[in-house]
Amino acid sequence: MARRAASLLSHWSSRVFSVELDGAPTYFAVREKRRGEDAPRVFDAVRRGDRCFSVLVWSSDRVRSARFHAQLKDRLLGRLPAGCRLSPMSSFLPNVRDSLIKGYFLKADSPSSSPTERLLRDFSQRDPLLVCSYLNPDNDQVWTQQLWPDADRDGTPRVLYVVPSEAPQEHPSTLNLINSDVFYSFEEAQAVLKQCGDIIPEAASVLELLPSRAEARSEPDFPVIVVEGLDATGKTTLTQALRDALGAALLPSPPRCLSPWRARFDQEPPLIRRAFYALGNYITAENMRQEATKAPVIVDRYWHSTAAYAIGTALSGPPSSLPAEGSEVYRWPGDLLQPSLVVVLTLDGEERKRRLRNRAQGETEEEQQLDHNHLFRLRVEEAYHRIRGPACVTVDAGPSADQVLQQVLLLIRDKCQL
């Protein structure tokens, strides 16, 4: 832990910081002030006289970091004085994988900054947090950053100038996607659940259900067809109709054996929740293999869902903020059975909402987010289309249920010779 902290601090002035002030990211870096130089203005959205702080979560224990970050906002809001405003913040080394650390930027009105400072000093001594204070000593929007309790050898606090930085080409969260949000092997996902064992007792029950190891192995005897799409696009309707039309086996995903634990893992931060869903796919793969010895297999969601929802949630902004097409983020895990065909149902947003209203079932938190956050829906859909190995075939789910079924049956006959 001490070694990682030292390396974090030694690269401090190579880091870029991002703060979402008034909904838009402001990027800045820190460095020594050069003689005679006028430092530029950085935080236009911060009022004169505001005192600011940043709290960034860091720990060499990634499960602890993830859980602590998930609780941090409520912990801060519960104890900070009224009038203190919180904005999401992160810091990263450009182009360095796994270098992203996350936290919050706090604006405190000057008169109330002392209680905030006391509280943050207390937090920084007990918790895995790096706290910085920001001052505009000349009161002209020229900002300095002081990292607590970082100081020179003689004990003088190290004060750095805050300078604007260019926006990175890819969303900074992309740096930490691999094996934190999206898992590309059974071992990587399993390792997260093993690490959770002492804090989430249910993890042991999930680990017991897993196959002893995973490998993609040979093609199944009968075709395996996966149906994907956002909620209410008609997956359940289509998969049931395909089962009846083809005399196929129908597998849900995550698999039924994980149902008792799903709600528990849905409460966890992305690292743990996504590892749970990734492992579900390996159980589904075993079930596919067994069923496909007897008949065709239809699967309601699989790897495309796991990866696309994870990517769409981890990033923000329009689909253009996603990693570029062809990025390694969209690759298929080498040890996961590939289906013969993946169909993605797409539906006009208004029609999807109408179907959701008609169905009027309880929505999961992620489904509510899809409804309220148009950009999130676009990111998930775009990620579906970028995933490779097998790529998905898009089918318009707008026509009647029977027309959609007929179209997919044609596809299956064409691609799977069934």
Ligand SMILES: Nc1ncnc2c1ncn2[C@@H]1O[C@H](COP(=O)(O)OP(=O)(O)OP(=O)(O)O)[C@@H](O)[C@H]1O
């Ligand atoms: N082609 C269609 N035309 C009109 N309505 C449809 C069509 N397909 C499904 N529906 C209706 O839309 C609603 C959502 O369909 P369904 O439950 O099959 O979607 P889903 O993708 O499985 O949703 P979820 O992922 O949330 O479980 C249901 O009320 C269903 O009867």
Ligand SMILES: Nc1ccn([C@H]2C[C@H](O)[C@@H](COP(=O)(O)O)O2)c(=O)n1
């Ligand atoms: N193989 C799977 C199946 C589901 N998920 C996740 C993605 C969404 O968060 C949610 C949608 O499931 P539904 O509401 O349709 O049951 O489950 C996944 O990651 N991987």
